[in-house]
Amino acid sequence: MKKNGVLSRLxxxxxxxxxxxxxxxxxxxxxxxxxxxxxxxxFTLDWYRELLGNRxxxxxLQTTLEVSILATIIAxxxxxxxxxxxxxxxxxxxxxxxxxxxxxxxxxDIITGVSMxxxxxxxxxxxxxxxxxxxxxxxxxxxxxxxxxxxxxxxITLLIAHITFDIPYVIVSVLPKLHQLDPNLAxxxxxxxxxxxxxxxxVVLPELMPGIVNGLLIAFTMSIDDFVISYFTAGSQASTLSxxxxxxxxxxxxxxxxALSTLMFVAVLLLLVIINLRQARQDARRQAALRR
Amino acid sequence: MRNKWxxxxxxxxxxxxxxxxxxxxxxYALTARDGAxxxxxxxxxxQYAPVxxxxxxxxxxxxxxxxxxxxxxxxxxxRERGRLQSMAMLLIxxxxxMNFLLRTYSWQFLLERNGFFNTLLATIGLPxxxxxxxxxxxxxxxxxxxxxxxxxxxxSVIVKIDPRIIEAAQDLGANSIQVFRRVTFPLSLPGVLSxxxxxxxxxxxxxxxxxxxxxxxxxxxxxxxxxxxxxxAYNPHLGSAxxxxxxxxxxxxxGLMNRFGEGEGKxxxx
Amino acid sequence: MGKELxxxxxxxxxxxxxxxxxxxNLYINDREFLTLLGPSGCGKTTTLRIIGGFTTPVSGEVxxxxxxxxxxxxxxxxxxxxxxxYALFPHLDVFENVAxxxxxxxxxxxxxxxxxxxxxxxxxEKEIQERVLEMLxxxxxxxxxxxxxxxxxxxxxxxxxxxxxxxxRPKVLLLDEPLGALDLKLRKDMQIELKRIQQQVxxxxxYVTHDQEEAxxxxxxIVVMDKGTIQQxxxxxxxxxxxxxxxxxxxxxxxxxxxxxxxxDRVVKMYGREFACLDGGFAENEPVDVxxxxxDIDIVPPEEGxxxxxxxxxxxxxxxxxxxxxxxxxxxxxxxxxHSPEGRHIGVKxxxxxxxxxxxxxxxxxxxxxxSYSEEYEELSDADALDEEDDGEAARRxxxxxx
Numbered sequence: 001m002k003k004n005g006v007l008s009r010l011x012x013x014x015x016x017x018x019x020x021x022x023x024x025x026x027x028x029x030x031x032x033x034x035x036x037x038x039x040x041x042x043f044t045l046d047w048y049r050e051l052l053g054n055r056x057x058x059x060x061l062q063t064t065l066e067v068s069i070l071a072t073i074i075a076x077x078x079x080x081x082x083x084x085x086x087x088x089x090x091x092x093x094x095x096x097x098x099x100x101x102x103x104x105x106x107x108x109d110i111i112t113g114v115s116m117x118x119x120x121x122x123x124x125x126x127x128x129x130x131x132x133x134x135x136x137x138x139x140x141x142x143x144x145x146x147x148x149x150x151x152x153x154x155x156i157t158l159l160i161a162h163i164t165f166d167i168p169y170v171i172v173s174v175l176p177k178l179h180q181l182d183p184n185l186a187x188x189x190x191x192x193x194x195x196x197x198x199x200x201x202x203v204v205l206p207e208l209m210p211g212i213v214n215g216l217l218i219a220f221t222m223s224i225d226d227f228v229i230s231y232f233t234a235g236s237q238a239s240t241l242s243x244x245x246x247x248x249x250x251x252x253x254x255x256x257x258x259a260l261s262t263l264m265f266v267a268v269l270l271l272l273v274i275i276n277l278r279q280a281r282q283d284a285r286r287q288a289a290l291r292r
Numbered sequence: 293m294r295n296k297w298x299x300x301x302x303x304x305x306x307x308x309x310x311x312x313x314x315x316x317x318x319x320y321a322l323t324a325r326d327g328a329x330x331x332x333x334x335x336x337x338x339q340y341a342p343v344x345x346x347x348x349x350x351x352x353x354x355x356x357x358x359x360x361x362x363x364x365x366x367x368x369x370x371r372e373r374g375r376l377q378s379m380a381m382l383l384i385x386x387x388x389x390m391n392f393l394l395r396t397y398s399w400q401f402l403l404e405r406n407g408f409f410n411t412l413l414a415t416i417g418l419p420x421x422x423x424x425x426x427x428x429x430x431x432x433x434x435x436x437x438x439x440x441x442x443x444x445x446x447x448s449v450i451v452k453i454d455p456r457i458i459e460a461a462q463d464l465g466a467n468s469i470q471v472f473r474r475v476t477f478p479l480s481l482p483g484v485l486s487x488x489x490x491x492x493x494x495x496x497x498x499x500x501x502x503x504x505x506x507x508x509x510x511x512x513x514x515x516x517x518x519x520x521x522x523x524x525a526y527n528p529h530l531g532s533a534x535x536x537x538x539x540x541x542x543x544x545x546x547g548l549m550n551r552f553g554e555g556e557g558k559x560x561x562x
Numbered sequence: 563m564g565k566e567l568x569x570x571x572x573x574x575x576x577x578x579x580x581x582x583x584x585x586x587n588l589y590i591n592d593r594e595f596l597t598l599l600g601p602s603g604c605g606k607t608t609t610l611r612i613i614g615g616f617t618t619p620v621s622g623e624v625x626x627x628x629x630x631x632x633x634x635x636x637x638x639x640x641x642x643x644x645x646x647x648y649a650l651f652p653h654l655d656v657f658e659n660v661a662x663x664x665x666x667x668x669x670x671x672x673x674x675x676x677x678x679x680x681x682x683x684x685x686x687e688k689e690i691q692e693r694v695l696e697m698l699x700x701x702x703x704x705x706x707x708x709x710x711x712x713x714x715x716x717x718x719x720x721x722x723x724x725x726x727x728x729x730x731r732p733k734v735l736l737l738d739e740p741l742g743a744l745d746l747k748l749r750k751d752m753q754i755e756l757k758r759i760q761q762q763v764x765x766x767x768x769y770v771t772h773d774q775e776e777a778x779x780x781x782x783x784i785v786v787m788d789k790g791t792i793q794q795x796x797x798x799x800x801x802x803x804x805x806x807x808x809x810x811x812x813x814x815x816x817x818x819x820x821x822x823x824x825x826x827d828r829v830v831k832m833y834g835r836e837f838a839c840l841d842g843g844f845a846e847n848e849p850v851d852v853x854x855x856x857x858d859i860d861i862v863p864p865e866e867g868x869x870x871x872x873x874x875x876x877x878x879x880x881x882x883x884x885x886x887x888x889x890x891x892x893x894x895x896x897x898x899x900x901h902s903p904e905g906r907h908i909g910v911k912x913x914x915x916x917x918x919x920x921x922x923x924x925x926x927x928x929x930x931x932x933x934s935y936s937e938e939y940e941e942l943s944d945a946d947a948l949d950e951e952d953d954g955e956a957a958r959r960x961x962x963x964x965x
Contacts, residue, residue, distance in 0.1 A: 012380070025408055026397075038408050100310055115535070118313060118320060242393055245393045249396075264390055457651060462636040464727075
């Protein structure tokens with residue numbers, strides 16, 4: 001293939017400018033000592049100080065991290081198991097499972113969000129009715145028992161929603177590794193005296209690891225980044241960072257959000273650089289191994 | 293390792309949290325508040341036909357713009373090599389991973405009436421532009437947010453095309469334009485199709501972009517749905533019906549597009 | 563065979579400072595079946611890519627019919643290529659793959675109103691149909707027009723690749739290890755098939771391979787290459803019977819290569835003994851390499867032998883036995899139909915026409931000793947061949963980006 005000419009490189013450069021200019025303007029203005037979003041009023045770190053003193057933001061950050069970490073761990077374990085299970089199914093049930101698995105991936109977020117919200121509200125109502133019915137029973141009254149199974153939208157529903165949209169990403173990243181897996185590998189290990197579990201742990205799992213780690217990272221970023229689904233399933237009791245940002249930006253443009261954007265940008269940059277370095281190191285190791 | 297039963301927990305999970313909610317959407321769409329069967333939700337939807345029209349139009353425009361900007365970008369990047377290429381890929385991914393609300397907010401910040409952009413215009417002696425709170429701003433927001441989702445799939449398809457296939461086409465007499473039209477482009481269509489899906493679906497269903505950049509003036513489907521569930525117009529039955537119709541239209545158009553895409557390879561040749 | 567068609571003059575090529583072609587001079591005749599033969603990294607594929615127009619030599623000239631072609635891009639050359647592993651278009655069926663080149667509009671010069679005008683001309687659909695079907699018949703793929711490429715076997719894909727190239731009626735067909743991905747039986751069939759097709763269409767084939775047997779079977783002319791230089795050009799018989807140096811002797815067939823001294827014309831001395839041979843033209847007492855093919859050695863009782871040695875290994879090969887015989891620490895391979903058990907002392911006799919004398923070269927002493935010979939010998943060389951394919955692939959990738 002030919003190299004790119006000056007014009008095509010210029011085009012790419014302009015596109016990158018388009019992608020990054022807004023973010024850089026935000027970053028610059030996060031240090032602006034003025035409420036104005038157009039005029040430079042000198043350097044300050046006030047907005048960062050204010051942001052880190054904002055209790056709503058901090059507790060939302062905590063909720064976000066808790067939900068994301070828990071959901072990622074659960075999704076990684078359940079998703080890996082499910083991927084292994086899927087690949088040992090017969091064709092028809094496997095295709096059915098994969099189709100259903102793809103629904104949250106292809107559906108618009110808003111539909112996933114409202115449908116789960118409907119389920120949670122509906123289930124809450126049914127359980128509340130059921131508790132009422134139990135409480136009206138003669139034996140319950142006689143025993144002086146009081147049941148309340150009802151629940152509202154909150155942390156638990158938020159967590160369930162996150163797990164639900166995280167698992168498909170894990171499965172999608174683990175499945176290709178399972179396809180590459182040599183079916184004789186586990187058998188060879190067992191032939192050499194390993195139990196099923198040891199064979200899995202020592203031979204199969206390491207082979208799947210790159211896919212699992214990949215899925216874990218995607219699931220985690222999806223959780224951290226999600227707004228729409230959380231918005232519909234968290235109710236009024238729990239708030240993620242995205243939800244707080246939404247309520248802030250709906251009201252007004254504020255330098256505090258610029259500071260938050262800057263911090264997010266730096267965090268993502270660091271994360272990506274770490275992942276890339278890891279990748280580069282793996283590649284280098286593979287190269288070295290090949291040369292040997 | 294063959295053990296299909298370890299998928300059981302997730303199969304149950306899917307039934308409960310993926311399938312059941314969608315069934316509920318259908319049930320809600322077909323019932324009134326008192327639980328009786330009705331088709332009123334669908335007939336009531338007619339008054340929102342302009343919203344459907346606007347959503348699909350704006351999302352369509354955003355998707356086309358994303359192809360026009362994203363395809364050449366992906367194509368050029370696929371021809372770079374080594375360091376420069378992986379660096380560029382990192383730069384494409386970075387905005388994708390950054391919070392979507394903050395990305396949208398950055399344009400709100402730039403485009404405000406007395407914001408950065410207009411001040412810049414004023415400084416160089418140009419009149420202010422009212423970009424924010426227009427449909428244009430909404431499309432801009434969609435393109436900005438979802439462009440990387442167009443570039444990435446196209447890039448990954450083009451970069452995997454065997455260089456020998458390109459050489460074979462040259463060998464058979466094709467110049468670089470013909471190589472692109474007859475080989476590279478048809479082979480990259482799967483990437484374009486998945487890019488279209490990844491741009492169009494979130495665009496057509498967004499309510500954040502229209503709220504932040506459209507000023508709530510031009511209502512989109514996403515806004516409509518959101519209002520029925522969490523907003524002032526609380527009516528989950530109507531909201532379910534709208535969601536259902538939107539889902540079906542999207543499914544059908546994606547299905548049609550995929551079918552059309554199959555024939556595309558041939559159509560290009562004739 | 564016709565007149566000269568292609569000539570490479572002093573072609574040099576290097577990637578990243580590494581010389582891959584070193585002053586290649588070569589001419590190729592019209593209607594000739596020429597094979598570029600050599601191990602991986604010898605420069606044979608690069609030579610082919612220079613002729614095809616995918617790489618431009620750093621220095622030197624590429625001439626077609628006496629016209630300089632260095633900077634003419636591939637799509638303007640009357641040359642077509644059958645790529646290693648085919649490079650068929652996955653989005654097109656068999657018919658459209660073959661029709662690809664015909665559907666590209668050609669620029670033709672026409673006389674109109676006394677002026678020459680250049681315009682693009684498309685072939686009529688009917689002609690395309692006819693030519694494609696005709697070509698599919700030549701490669702025995704009639705009835706496969708609307709199959710998808712992925713539904714074809716390796717051998718069928720191979721035929722599509724050949725038809726796709728030949729349908730454009732090129733003057734020269736370049737084939738880059740076209741049989742490398744096929745299994746042994748299919749490879750043998752395709753060798754005969756390719757030779758038949760070449761004779762049927764009557765054009766020049768330039769064929770790249772690392773398989774000496776393939777080269778000997780099909781070629782009119784073989785060009786043996788190593789380390790970016792041409793080692794020898796000749797007919798298969800020349801190359802086999804009169805190898806120029808130890809590399810060629812070892813690469814083509816099996817050879818015992820022994821240090822010797824040319825006492826005078828027609829007398830060579832080795833192991834302290836003089837032998838009659840047919841070669842001449844060397845200086846008196848010039849050190850030389852002596853090639854003795856395993857099939858040219860007769861086994862006789864020790865007392866009648868010119869040399870006496872001990873059998874150290876016997877392998878049954880079906881048609882003959884391969885036996886390894888130790889002559890004073892240097893091991894020879896002898897092919898014979900008589901069984902001689904391990905450990906037996908035997909004598910050998912070599913007729914004067916069994917010797918081939920070569921001048922000393924950079925390759926002297928590197929080949930021709932069978933000390934490490936074992937039954938796995940064949941398998942080992944197969945493994946080498948596999949490696950070689952991969953190397954070729956890596957080299958090609960680099961080529962692709964090197965422009």
